[in-house]
Amino acid sequence: MIDLKKLVKVHSKEEDLSASNKTISNKINTGNFFEDFIIGQKITHPLPRTITDGDVSFYIALTGSRFALNSSDELAREFGYEKKPLDDLLMFHLTFGKSVQDISLNAIANLGYAQISFANPVFVGDTVNLETEVIGLKENSSGKSGVVYVHSIGYNQNKQEVLNLKRWVMVHKRDKTVNSGINEVPSFEKTTEILEEIQIPTLGPIDTNVTGGKYFWEDYVEGERLNHSEGITVDNSDHTLATKLYQNNAKVHFDDFMMQSTPVGQRLMYGGHVISIARSISFNGLQNAQWIYAINSGAHANPTFAGDTIYAFTEVIEKIEHSRSDIGLLRLRTVGLKNMKATDIDSTFDENGKYLKNVVLDLDYTVVIPKKQ
């Protein structure tokens, strides 16, 4: 029986297991360090996730995304889908988040992405999984850390591929005194391959009153730069809700107490959230580019913090014809900026070829956009 005189106490000092008689458990998963990775190693990441309408609403609330195909079942049916497909980036975050515990819990930095593709659409009700193979390892000359190169594939419940990506991450070494000198760096293609078959229904004429944009593949020219007009300020609750929704447990994003004792002094925004915000801002000018076909590469040029306002501009790098007559592709470069409007920046680099400090994202990706009919 609980002593109700001591109402607020659940255990007494006497009960409190003291250091002398308790065992510190070794069951805490501290994640993998550089030495724990082997080239060719395969990892099945835990935590399959069934995607719901709740996730979709959350994504809209977090990003303000307005791409029509992902907002309306009615429109999706007109496009030939059974119901609205998931925003490609939402699927990316939910699937990718699973790899943090195994790959990047001890990461110093997410250095880059390459050859990301979205082979099949994902819908509410689907359950996504992720598997990873280690494809490269490079110990840093300092001996304190190394770069791990991985290839991850995401699947739905029918084992259809929904995500394919390569990334490289700088990871702490467990033992900084022993050097292996390993230097096996894989090659990456500069762009993701474009396949003959694209899993998008054959499109009829697009009602621009519904999608909100009147421009199609033919209207864009290489070298064209779109200075998107919106800016979105991100607060701490926004980006931490996003990171937790994606079950991404990288501590730098949500442990402010720990981050206070680091040089940055505060929580770092998940780079994927910056990608999503920039993509959402790019709607104005790219309203009909409703499908991300691939992310060719991406860099988080500078960190983003709570209170920063994200702006973006997009350059059309390449217009790509496809054998299908209803659609074409655009290779785009969307640059995310913090606290600087797109119209206030020309080159993203300083005189030494380094990213300017207001540049937070340099994303090279390929979208599908309908042709005129």
Added chain:
Amino acid sequence: MIDLKKLVKVHSKEEDLSASNKTISNKINTGNFFEDFIIGQKITHPLPRTITDGDVSFYIALTGSRFALNSSDELAREFGYEKKPLDDLLMFHLTFGKSVQDISLNAIANLGYAQISFANPVFVGDTVNLETEVIGLKENSSGKSGVVYVHSIGYNQNKQEVLNLKRWVMVHKRDKTVNSGINEVPSFEKTTEILEEIQIPTLGPIDTNVTGGKYFWEDYVEGERLNHSEGITVDNSDHTLATKLYQNNAKVHFDDFMMQSTPVGQRLMYGGHVISIARSISFNGLQNAQWIYAINSGAHANPTFAGDTIYAFTEVIEKIEHSRSDIGLLRLRTVGLKNMKATDIDSTFDENGKYLKNVVLDLDYTVVIPKKQ
């Protein structure tokens, strides 16, 4: 192949399209200015939205709303619905949000609303749309801006009317040197017409243990004032999540960097969020008034900012009989206050007839409430 020595760079300075060889795109939709509107003009707003359970949960989390009918499918079935209908204000925000890009992106102020009605209930799974007609234009004497009067109608996927509203907005002129002198001001009714047929199932006796309130139509008297006891503080993430969820892209709500260079110096809270918070607070005393029949008019008397705590009081302006014997209507005035409790304010006006600075909302609306059985 990516040069992996420069890990964090996606494009080089050389690749970076410089001002000399790139074209600034004209595809950015900068919204309509005063001169772009013509009386009689009809606009189909883009972005049909399929409403989900995710939106409903978000609305409860954002507002703390406790009206029982919108929370329980079981109760809704007892009331004669197939499932719980959407909160009228959530439907309003999701539908209304579509008009911002076309009507109020360049608004200086949302001046008022009138004759808002909610003809048919909306349910999870429905897809909503919005169409607008310009019904009035009045250039301001300054020549810098003008007032645009519009009439918008929202529909569900079966083309049933779910929202009908008039509003007027002060919009920037594109060219402040040319004056048209236009002065076509429509008339508005002071209250929304009450129809013979109300789309609410015939109600049996209400279980007050379930709805949380024991008062019915007969219990209220004209002139009665309810000083609601709750206050809800709104933070930046709350109101910006709300605005983004509604795909309302009015920059003043979520671009803090831009707002820092304006007199207010920070993001403005979406007025609709204040309405929702005030309505949620009004639950205590109006628990059985679960249906908003109409919003007769509304004014955002002063701006609301993050950190403000919203309080509210409600006055019963008029008791309205209906030919149905199971329900009656109450015309109410709910006043939203910031950082001042309802019991601490008497009149909402100063000696000059201006709203006091703590008054943020003056809402005149009509609710349906069951009669005693």
Added chain:
Amino acid sequence: MIDLKKLVKVHSKEEDLSASNKTISNKINTGNFFEDFIIGQKITHPLPRTITDGDVSFYIALTGSRFALNSSDELAREFGYEKKPLDDLLMFHLTFGKSVQDISLNAIANLGYAQISFANPVFVGDTVNLETEVIGLKENSSGKSGVVYVHSIGYNQNKQEVLNLKRWVMVHKRDKTVNSGINEVPSFEKTTEILEEIQIPTLGPIDTNVTGGKYFWEDYVEGERLNHSEGITVDNSDHTLATKLYQNNAKVHFDDFMMQSTPVGQRLMYGGHVISIARSISFNGLQNAQWIYAINSGAHANPTFAGDTIYAFTEVIEKIEHSRSDIGLLRLRTVGLKNMKATDIDSTFDENGKYLKNVVLDLDYTVVIPKKQ
């Protein structure tokens, strides 16, 4: 017709009902005070709630919870469920929130919980209710307040019990000058009884690649302490969104203006949110302990505020055999800490036997965890 010269005014000063001709309503429910409770009194709490996928997504976003069973319908089916059951704590919050208006609106403090059990799983689509009986009353010697002891039972739409709990709350007296001297304190069991029948499907072998943890009932030892490695910082929007989602209307959590004039000077975090955060952090080390069988008792040792980072450690108090061969139980003590890592604290008490100021939660609970197969 509205006078459009006064665009932003909905009511005039003349219309404004002044103190002289209006009636202040007595319809505001001010909650129960100590004197309003009678031993044996039964209360049916209003607001049945249909639980949706939106609630589930919100819970993941608010807590970062990664327990696999609650994230994946596919996995739940492998475990023998029809679909993923709700996280026990999410169900707790949604059900418990209903009791605030009647029981703890005028609470000075939630003093403790005891004998909480979760008899049947809850699923998306279920509608939950709560009923309470007053089981004890003890006036404080100061005469200003008293402790109310209640026993609450939550039901689903089929009248199956989903929650059973006892708690005691210190409540203000309405009249501090009249003393009743009542002192009827019930007894509580130190632990919740463990029944022969546990409503969990018979489990086959568990795929640890899916659940993310490789430890089973046999692996844990009494006296073992798990210093969980993660910390989660909670901001104002997070905890107020949580509290509002649960329709918990205790003012201390979301009325900052009111709280500024109290000694704490700011909003208090809902203690249940701290429990959820601590449980989420305990995932690392207890990945397979996916079912909370009971909460034996709990105390909120110190208040938690926005900006605090929560850490946690867990001690294995007792290993409990069950007649079922596929599962066992662990009685655990999870201690929540603010702004102090689990590795930086030994005993949770100071030399006088008082909780240290960084200790925010002392939770004694029992989980079900599979045995090895």
